[in-house]
Amino acid sequence: MKKEAAKKSVTSEKSKGKNAFLAQFFHSGSIDGIFCCIVFLLFGIGIIMMYSASYAYAGTNAEGGAGHYFRRQLLWGTLGLIFMFIISKVDYRILNGKLGVVFMMPVTIILMFVALLTNSDESIKRWIRIGSFSFQPSELMKFVTVLILAYVICILSDTLKTPRGKVCTPKRVKLSKFEKIFYYFIDTADKASILLLAIVAIFTLIVLIGKHLSGAILIFLIGMSMLWLGGVPKRWIVLVAVGVTAAVTLVVAKPQILTIFSDYAYERIAVWKEKTTVGSTTYWQTWQSLLAIGSGGPFGLGLGNSKQKLLYIPEPQNDFVFAVVCEELGFVGAIIILLIFAVLIIRGFMIAAKTTDYFGALLVSGIMLHIGLQIVLNIAVITDLIPNTGIPFPFFSYGGTALFILLCEMGVVLSVSRKSYLDKE
Numbered sequence: 001m002k003k004e005a006a007k008k009s010v011t012s013e014k015s016k017g018k019n020a021f022l023a024q025f026f027h028s029g030s031i032d033g034i035f036c037c038i039v040f041l042l043f044g045i046g047i048i049m050m051y052s053a054s055y056a057y058a059g060t061n062a063e064g065g066a067g068h069y070f071r072r073q074l075l076w077g078t079l080g081l082i083f084m085f086i087i088s089k090v091d092y093r094i095l096n097g098k099l100g101v102v103f104m105m106p107v108t109i110i111l112m113f114v115a116l117l118t119n120s121d122e123s124i125k126r127w128i129r130i131g132s133f134s135f136q137p138s139e140l141m142k143f144v145t146v147l148i149l150a151y152v153i154c155i156l157s158d159t160l161k162t163p164r165g166k167v168c169t170p171k172r173v174k175l176s177k178f179e180k181i182f183y184y185f186i187d188t189a190d191k192a193s194i195l196l197l198a199i200v201a202i203f204t205l206i207v208l209i210g211k212h213l214s215g216a217i218l219i220f221l222i223g224m225s226m227l228w229l230g231g232v233p234k235r236w237i238v239l240v241a242v243g244v245t246a247a248v249t250l251v252v253a254k255p256q257i258l259t260i261f262s263d264y265a266y267e268r269i270a271v272w273k274e275k276t277t278v279g280s281t282t283y284w285q286t287w288q289s290l291l292a293i294g295s296g297g298p299f300g301l302g303l304g305n306s307k308q309k310l311l312y313i314p315e316p317q318n319d320f321v322f323a324v325v326c327e328e329l330g331f332v333g334a335i336i337i338l339l340i341f342a343v344l345i346i347r348g349f350m351i352a353a354k355t356t357d358y359f360g361a362l363l364v365s366g367i368m369l370h371i372g373l374q375i376v377l378n379i380a381v382i383t384d385l386i387p388n389t390g391i392p393f394p395f396f397s398y399g400g401t402a403l404f405i406l407l408c409e410m411g412v413v414l415s416v417s418r419k420s421y422l423d424k425e
Helices: 002-023 033-061 068-089 098-118 137-155 177-185 189-209 213-229 234-253 255-260 263-274 284-296 321-354 358-382 400-424
Strands: 128-130 133-135
Touching: 033 068, 033 321, 033 400, 068 400, 098 128, 098 137, 098 189, 133 400, 137 189, 137 213, 137 358, 137 400, 189 213, 189 234, 213 234, 213 358, 234 255, 234 263, 255 263, 284 321, 284 358, 321 358, 321 400, 358 400
Parallel strands: none
Antiparallel strands: 128 133
């Protein structure tokens, strides 16, 4: 009897040890059901609208017929949803250190340069292509920017002192030996600000080298927003804002300056200013987008009834898909979709505010900023408020890489929400 009891005790201890080991990497708490349902809703609406926008163009231009883009988007989306749930079970805090800095950052940078070196097209160097498979590493770079900035801001939270907004108050982070050395040399808020600005500048420049202007703009805006949330002194934010405003004003006034960097970038801005053809770039796509938005009226022409998608808007399944949404669902339908996105973003910030982990709060805030900024910039493009920069509309625009990574990011948010529920329990 004693031997059996001893065996049971040993087995019980092993079981506890195994469970404790697994508990380091996996969550057992509940996910935020509201956030998850909104993600499914946007995914469903997005893939329906992408199919509606794309079938005419696909039937004429794609080898797979009218359903070509829909099938590929559904495949990547399904894969993304599977990974979303897997990631939601994994403890997001494993990203706070070696996995994020030692693995994900260098791998993403290497992929960016692989895309740069393997593309013969001088105007577009943002894709890695292997047969029929293609991958856009700049989409991953958006998340890595959020991840690295969240990591560094956490290390320097004492130096930066006060975060802004509703993000939770930082607690002193337990630092590794490397991080302690790092923390020792960056001992003032100004030094921390310079370091963080340098990280944003480097990531923006890497994407810019790949001729992905819209991606570079988005990464810069995400980075600056996170720095503001993380407590970088206002004077640094104002200084950068003044410098960027001056540079943008100069470029808009004299777009030919951009020919030093890219004829394509110059043409985009010149076309936007002159509302006509400049070089090889035309105003046609933007003009057809405005016609689509205007013809939709208050309630739209009905699902599937867009006229501008019938080979008037070039590649309507991509960056201008929301123009087709406006035409088919009207102003009311478009506003409802934007309100759903607003609820998603607000719910995300609520998850960030509830968590007691500063890294998790920054991570979720950065992801929500990414979605919000991308929506604003996309709508600004299709309404001709800014030049056509090629920024996709989240969940709606065709693009397997973008949709897959976006759903993985939603998995990270759900992982943080599990941790919040466990802390509450």
